[in-house]
Amino acid sequence: MSGKNVLRRIDWLSIFFYVLLVIIGWINIYSTTFEGTSTSIFDFSTLYGKQLFFIGISFFVILFVLFIETSFFERFASIFYLISIVLLLGLFLFGKTIAGATSWYDLGFFNLQPSELAKVATALALAKYLSDIQTDIKIRKHQLYAILIIIVPAVLIVPQPDPGSALVFFALFFVLFREGLPLSYLVVPLILLLLFVTTLMYGTVWVAIGLAILVVLVFTLKRSTVKIPLVPLISGIAVAVLFSLSVNFVFENVFEQRHRDRFSLWLGLEKDEAKLEQIRKSIGYNTYQSEKAIESGGFFGKGFLEGTRTKGDFVPEQHTDYIFSSVGEEWGFVGTSAVILLFTFFFLRLVILAERQKSDFGRMYGYGVISILFIHYFVNVGMVIGLLPTIGIPLPFFSYGGSGLLFFTLLLFIFLKIDANRLKEGI
Template sequence: MSGRSALKRVDWLTVFLYISLIGIGWLNIYSSTFSEDHPSIFNFGQLYGKQLFFIGVSLVSIVVVLSLEASFYERFSSLLYIISGVLLLGLFVFGKTIAGATSWYNLGFFNFQPSEFAKIATALALAKYLSDIQTDIKRRKDQFYAFLIILIPALLIIPQPDPGSALVFFALIFVLFREGLPLFYLGIGLLTIVVFITTLMFGTIWVAIVLALLIALFLLLKRSSFKVPILPLLSMFVVAVAFSLSVNFVFNSVFEQRHRDRFSLWLRLEKDPQKLEEIRKTIGYNTYQSEKAIESGGFFGKGFLEGTRTKGDFVPEQHTDYIFSTVGEEWGFLGTTTVVLLFTLLLLRLVYLSERQKNAFSRMYGYGVISILLIHYFINIGMVIGVLPTIGIPLPFFSYGGSGLLGFTILLFILLRLDANRLNEWL
């Protein structure tokens, strides 16, 4: 199917939601970076002017994405994945360091972040591998290779250091669950997170006691109904306790001080009130000011360009990771609810589009898009309102940044291109 035909059959509801989000996002970037000395929206020396330029580039990229044959994305997915890996490796030699992370290439007119391209390439490569007729996600060997596809770019990004971007790749594991990966792995993942957090909060001894009591209760309740696999339960207990014993070493020796401070603030690990307050004023300053900005907006907000905390630069980096706080202050509860609803509708629409695909590759890629957008959306808003620790993840289509906006746009419109072609016989 030609690009012109694809344009006619593109899902316009998704396009409307996309345009709504980037439009509202730009208004809030304009507000958070507005200067009375530079009132023109076309001033490309200002951040809002640059973002307007990036929006234009993203719109051009949509035309390119829709013009390519749908089969291109499946056929060249492996090559794109390899290129993304080479670009990530190149950062260790040619990368530019910004805010302590060597995550960008300096192209002169703008900084390019290859991890945004790697998200697209990994989603495509994973969909390609899983849709192969010889792949069975229930086999251990195929599970290993699927996990490896996800793990390689994450391992290349962590040392930059950029743990926030690396975390996004692990969201692609949800694609595996959609395609039949045993829920056992989800249980292991949740148990790992719970053991890690509870060990930091209460220590290994209490973790071991609680686990022992839970296993004993399970054995007591299930003893009469069926034969209980005692050996696997004991093995799980030993592994969980061993992992718990390693948590403090990882926390104190592997994590950087800024990461330890963020966990200390989030979980209230620091018992000294004075020291906790010092951490709150440094590492937790952004979140504290963000919470206050949203709280001050009330129900209706203070009005466009009327946010006192926004105009006073109380929230550092407000135009990037903390852009949602501008919505809260100037548009209030009504504004934040509108943004949350738009994102929710977009994600639900993408689920619908993914499920109606006739081709396994398109469906799996669709769920890859959903996973990436969902984790960005969930963590960013949770971070801004203080529910989750700060890890530097932008809000899709909303936060300032050319690489991010371009990456999310291409990610989304590849799915729309595949969807427009779903009835064709190349599938």
């Protein structure tokens, strides 16, 4: 497809949302990193200047994607995936450590984070594999291969350590569910997670009592209409109780202290007020200050460059993982609501684009894009407002970071190019 046809057929509404998010994000990066001296926005020694530079580089990434053949991404998806795996492995030998995580390659002028590339490559590889098997995901062998495609990069990222980035890959399971993976693959982990949390909060005894009450209720309410196999039910209850018994051992002996502190803060497990306050000042400090910054913004906010907590550097990493708190302080409830609505409309538009694809590859890759962007958005905002434990992942197109912006842009515009070309080649 010629460049002129691409520009005519591309979804400009999605591009509008993208540009708006990048602009608002940069404004807040400027606000959180501006030091009060009058310097040019093109001063590349400043963080906002560097981000502006990467916004410019992203423009060339967009041009590259839009003017390359769409089939290129599907044909070489497996190669991209293998390259990303090699780069992740190379971090164990040549990686640069930043903020305690060996997640970067030092290229001199630029720090490359290969986990960002791996997200794009894994979304492509998963879509390629599923389209090759014609979405026959109900066959166990195909399920195993698809799950391995998702898990391998996540396993390599965890020991960096970067559990936040590793978590993002599991969002790609939603692509599998969209294509027909049995819901039991989702139900079982959710049940185990629920058992884990309830055991930490109430103990194994109360979990066992709760399970017993549930069984009695099921037999009381459903005995006339549903025949429940007794042996599988008892086996399931036994497994649940055994799992519950293992929770405390895992929590105390497998988790590190920082992980235990985060769960204690999130679930309110710590009853000692003095120790709880100590946890808030260490592990929970960022979230506490973030909540206070958003709260101080009120309805309309304090105004651009008027955020006292932002100017006072109360919120650590505010230009990266906690940038949403600057929106709350300076633009208030109105500003945060506008940003949330903007993301919501953006995701809804991407769902519409994914559903209108003419090929399995285009649809599956589209849902891969949505899954990755949404998990970043959901976890980041949930973390900043205190609904989720602290997990260090950026807000897409918003947070400071060259690697993040470039690869989020690449992830999105590959899909927009596929969508623009969908009628020409069945894609």
